[in-house]
Amino acid sequence: MTTFSITHAARSTDHEGVTDESSLEGRRAMVVCDQWLGSDGYAGMKSLRRAGWDVHVIPEWEYVPVRWRTGPMKALGRIVRPAAERQLRNELLLQAKRLAPEFLLVFKGRFITPGTIAAIRRVGVRCYNFYPDVSFRAHGPHLPRVLPEYDWIFTTKSFGLVDMREQLGITRASVLMFAFDPDLHHPMRLSARDEETYAADISYIGTWSPKKETLLAEIARQRPAIRLRIWGEQWYKARIADQAFRRAIAGREVIGAEFVKAICASKINLSIMSEQRVGASKGDQVATRTFSVPACGAFVIHERTDEVLQLFREGEEIVCYDGVDDLIAKVDRYLADDAGRRDIAARALAVVRARHSWDTRIGDIVAHHDQSVRRRQPEVP
Secondary structure: OOOOEOOOOOOEEOOOEEEEEEHOOOOHHHHHHHHOOHHHHHHHHHHHHOOOOOOOOOOOHHOOOOOOOOHHHHHHHHHHHHHHHHHHHHOOOHHHHOOOOOOEEEEEOOOOOHHHHHHHHHHHOEEEEEEEOOOOOOOOOOOHHHHOOOOOEEEEEEEHHHHHHHOOOOOOOOEEOOOOOOOOOOOOOOOOHEEEEHHHEEEEEEEOHHHHHHHHHHHHHOOOOOEEEOOOOOOHHOOOOOHHHOOOOOOOOOOOOHHHHHHOOOEEEEEOOOOHHHHOOOOOOOOOHHHHHHOOOOEEEEEEEEHHHHHHHHHOOEEEEOOHHHHHHHHHHHHHHHHHHHHHHHHHHHHHHOOOEEHHHHHHHHHHHHHHHHHHHOOOO
């Protein structure tokens, strides 16, 4: 198991090839995040690097075995999990003491315990959490207890502020939307092989849920001639037997560059929001794909929500639907209007590039941090 430190900043090199580190800004942070291309944490970590920070990364999954897939390995993972979580705690505290970072930024952090965050704060490190999910009660036992320990929580849900305040007594929180990864999410030229693999009239990329299954199965039933592709995990749970629907299920996830290829190869990308879960007062209003799909220069039909309409102008920068009948009508309309799809996609691309990259979000986090530090400093007489 490893941690690693990455620095991205201006360096000067003399004629003998010796790097001058004196030009580095010297600001340091620790980040707990996943390390797969396309994850929020990985994108945020890279943006922090681009902003000139020395970033020390500690991936949870290198300590806690959650990706083991066979029954015996999953059982073994559950047995060793308490010891693995202690190892993660020890490493976080060790590095916090050794590196003395300005802050720790945790992306979700389902395996981090309350005592870990309390101990890191005691050594003088401010601790922030970026929490992306609908509910903080559906992802293991630690989150409801550890979230109150953070100095600040950035939640992607406006209703999350209410849920945390009413259920956990948390008031040190603000909304910070999802964003796209500038390194990954951009228009991509596809090869003939890519077109053959990913081409679709309509596609949906995301994890199975009953709501999504019902909607997508109805599209397949009413428009069996349309090429529908469904990518993501847990679609083996689908029970609807319609043959057109079953053929549309790819049976696997697409991440990284493959995710972008699947988006760019689809005439219409669907953005269906996750439903309400235990511990949440509402279902999703926006999601990562709200920003990543337009950032790829692709056309999206998005579930209509109050929040998405605050971000995009409907009919000009985004197309929204209410219910299956409205969705099918929009599908029929825009499959027949290539120019209309291109125009809306181009305007949406301009919006997200201007306002919704991870570089912008990290700028907001750093600004919050700097303001918090200034408030704590005593005034000089």
